[in-house]
Amino acid sequence: MIAEREIESISQGWIQEFESQSFPAERDEAGFVLKLDELVYQSPDIAFQIIKTIATKNLSMWASEGLGVGPLRTLMALNPGTYTQELNKLCSSSKKFNVIHQMALDGL
Secondary structure (H helix, E strand, O other): OOOHHHHHHHHHHHHHHHHOOOOHHHOOOOOHHHHHHHHHHHOHHHHHHHHHHHHOOOOOHHHHHHHHHHHHHHHHHHOOOOOHHHHHHHHHHOHHHHHHHHHHHHOO
């Protein structure tokens, strides 16, 4: 289990780190971006909570694409079918999340 404030902290940190970089090759992989990537592999339910929280924020197109083709796509690939029902609900209730989800699907 993870505290709501830690989810929020990781979410905000991921956004700040991701949006502060123009090119992934320049990104320092020691912070929140790496933390979320690790959680996708080690604790997918927690990672999914964080991904959902990030998706509710005001994201640049760069960060939206990064979320979709990065941690969300990896989460879906590693856990086929596990989150389908909840993803469909999110897509139907949020146009923004639907776009992020479609980016993830396009690469699978």
